[in-house]
Amino acid sequence: MPNNEKGCLWVVATPIGHRDDMSLRAIEILRSVALIAAEDTRHSRPMLLQHNVGTPLVALHEHNEREAVASLVRRLEHGESIALISDAGTPLISDPGFRLVRAAREAGIRCMPVPGACAAIAALSVAGLPSDRFVFEGFLPPKTAARRSRLEELAGDPRTLIFYESSHRIVESLADMRDVFGAEREAVLARELTKMFETVIGEPLSQLAARVVSDPDQQRGECVILVAGRGEETDAKVAEGQRVFAILRDELPPAKAAKLAAAITGAPRKLLYGDKGEG
Structure with missing residues (x-):
């Protein structure tokens, strides 16, 4: 008999580094669904196998998301439940998945979160900067002129600013922040969170930028930059x-x-x- 009940799209957070940060509920959901849509199946498979999750995987990344969404929504409409995961942390936060979640909701499919790690929130929780109001900017533009222009737009924001940055642009981004926000603006670099070489460094932007230039180890890995908002x-x-x-x-x-x-x-x-x- 045909299944007239639609499936559920589970949006599942996975660890940002330490694999033991996977929740018991996340493991249960990932084992129970018909399919897991993963940003990079080669990256996710070892992590899933460590938790005895053998559910089939399909790739869903920025290059194929537009084309893959239709077939995934069809499967959801035919009663299969699917889990969406990214390489690390909470899906959609500077990661693919927006088009799938939007299409599923428009099709009347339940979209349920399984919360867990998020690098931006983990960094904010230990930064020692005001956390009652903050803004997540994700990745800044890669080109210098566009990056500085965006920073200039944020210079007067009173909220704590949170950025992701790649290891090969961390030096340039910190230098631009120093020049645009001012040398003494308080900032924190949270790098490789929950991993072996985790560091959290809080200093005025001038000192932080100089330290990263002088220490190649601070130019490696996954980086979160937090900058104090404009205050008194x-x-x-x-x-x-x-x-x-x-x-x-x-x-x-x-x-x-x-x-x-x-x-x-x-x-x-x-x-x-x-x-x-x-x-």
Whole structure:
């Protein structure tokens, strides 16, 4: 007889490093579903086998998600339940899966979370920065001009800022944050969380950027950067920066005056002069 009851799409968080962080409920769900959609089956299979999960895997990544969604939704509509996992952590958080979840919901299919690890939240929990209000920015643009432009848009945000960054861009991103947010803005680098070489370093951006440049070990692995939002201390620097900028502007082009005032006071340049030109 045909199955007229639709299946369920389970969105399952997996460990970000230490495999023992897999929850008992996640293991139970992953064993019970008909299929697991994984970002990289080669990466996920050893982790699943360690927990005695032998459920068939299918790849669902940024390059095939648009094409794969239709067939997965059909299977859900025919009564099969499917689990969605990413390489590490909670699916959809800077990982594929949005199109599948959206299509499943539009088809009237239940989408149920199985919560667990998320690198951004794990980093925030140990950073010592305000956690009552924060914004997750994911990965910044890879090109310098676009990255600095986005940082300038965030310079006045009072919330704690959370970024993911790749190991080969960590040096450049920290340098841009130092230049845009100010050398003394408090920041934390959380690297390789729950793994063997886990480090959590909190320093002003100038010191943090210099430490990472000087220590190649801090340029490896998975990185989360957290930056304090603009607070009263930043407001004081902005006021001083605006005072210095007003003096320099009489002698220099505005963009150069802002750049120099920012270097002198540590105030974010964007808050002194909005033009992105170098003058």
